[in-house]
Amino acid sequence: MKFNENLQTIRKDRKLSQEDIAEKLGISRQAVAKWESGTAYPDIDNLILLSELFCVTIDNLVKDTAECSTKCAVGKEIHKEKIVQFLKTATRYTYAGKGKEEEIPCRPSSHDLKYEQGEMKYFDTYIGGEKFSGEEVVFENNNPMWAMNYSGRTIGEQFSGDFLKEVLLLRPEEMPFRGPEVYQNGNYTYHNTYDGDFSWFQGKEEIFWGDKKVFECFYHGGIVK
Known part of the structure; x- marks a missing residue:
């Protein structure tokens, strides 16, 4: 082609x-x-x-x-790349990039962040703080295309929200679920393990301060049809 x-x-x-x-x-x-x-x-x-x-x-x-065997296969791969690239861009303008939350929450006490680019829209909404649950969703022409649910907690006082944001900005293209498999900065170390691929996956991320675990988060999601 x-x-x-x-x-x-x-x-x-x-x-x-x-x-x-x-x-x-x-x-x-x-x-x-x-x-x-x-x-x-x-x-x-x-x-x-x-x-x-x-x-x-x-x-x-x-x-x-x-x-490529069919145009359909090419189209699907291109569509996946489009969502991945959009996710990486949206990450820079929302939570990880210290973006501004929506003034009016969609639910009582929820934290809502939104990014739009052309026909693409990204929403991240979560509740809680030290213990939290949330969802990321990508829409195209107002149709949901991809979603991920997550739930986690901070465990130790040494947890750093800035370190977590730093990790999320490194969202890799080959596994754009959260952060890279391993990342370290100073005394902080991040680990991310998962099963599946972009279309259907589940995983767990952890942050350690030295040998002490100070954060954990479980997530799952995939393509929405």
Whole structure:
């Protein structure tokens, strides 16, 4: 599958029209139509804009994916990458990035954080403090696509919320559930173990201060259909 076919597949997967793409990029619909017909090719600036719009790499836009068995398989992989990249971006603007909570909570005493990018929306809402439970959800065009529930507690006075936020900002692409498998900074060490993959998973994260466990959190989730 070449660029023009990739573009059509991703656009239709996002439920966008050629007019939608043209409006978002500030170009004519005819230009988009020529890209999809293979009679013209976008310049590097428009490739970057398409990459940002779809939350995929330029490589995934332009490479020949003929080795893939079906267009559906390619579309699913691109869609997964879109959600993962959006999750990583949303993390920087919400809890881990010390983002501002919503002024009016959706539930009594809940903490709510939200981030939007185009047709994508991210919500993180939790209750409690030392002992807490919450949920992260990603929506596309107001349809829930991915969700994760979590519940945890702080155990020792040495727990550092700043260290936890630092860890969550390192959310890896290959396992974007919480933080990396292992991370250490000074006397703090973070461990994350899990089963499954992006579509269906469960896991546990722990923070140690020296040899003493000061935090634990259990989580599970996956693709929503």
